[in-house]
Amino acid sequence: SQQGEEDPQALSIQEGENATMNCSYKTSINNLQWYRQNSGRGLVHLILIRSNEREKHSGRLRVTLDTSKKSSSLLITASRAADTASYFCATDELFRGMRFGAGTRLTVKP
């Protein structure tokens, strides 16, 4: 079963707009990571947020974490067509491996 559940499943926006994706998880975590996947290719690590952090920034990416609600959000600001991809949240469970959500498919129209 999926540890993380992203929503929305698909998001279509215009270039320049902001994109927000959400992720919920079920168990206690040490950290939560976001990955990006271009169609049919391997995943690329974007950003990690620890359980004792509430917000983290990396370039145009902003991640928040609410451990009381077991949820995280990824915000991509000033989106570009090249941001078109699927985005996954993932949690790392000791001895059980990385659990990925179902992903949000983002389409940025030029």
Next chain:
Amino acid sequence: DSGVTQTPKHLITATGQRVTLRCSPRSGDLSVYWYQQSLDQGLQFLIQYYNGEERAKGNILERFSAQQFPDLHSELNLSSLELGDSALYFCASSGVATGAGGGSYNEQFFGPGTRLTVL
């Protein structure tokens, strides 16, 4: 380029057959992970090896097995293949990355995947 290589890129085979997928981790990485990505199941963690030893197990079927060799490359063996085994199989490797503020976390670097088609 993540530094993780996987072969073959594509594999087409028939039901009941057995195949072996190969993965070479990034130089210096001791951990290798295998994932299956299909349309209906999403990205599923199968198994992890660390320096030759099994470290964690996920949703890996009994028909599937893996191993990590002394040179740290890994192989995933899929046997008695069924139509539903058609998927992208990814390998990832990791060392241990240190995050800002100290501590360690497990950033994984993914290979390009092997697309398996079972006919």
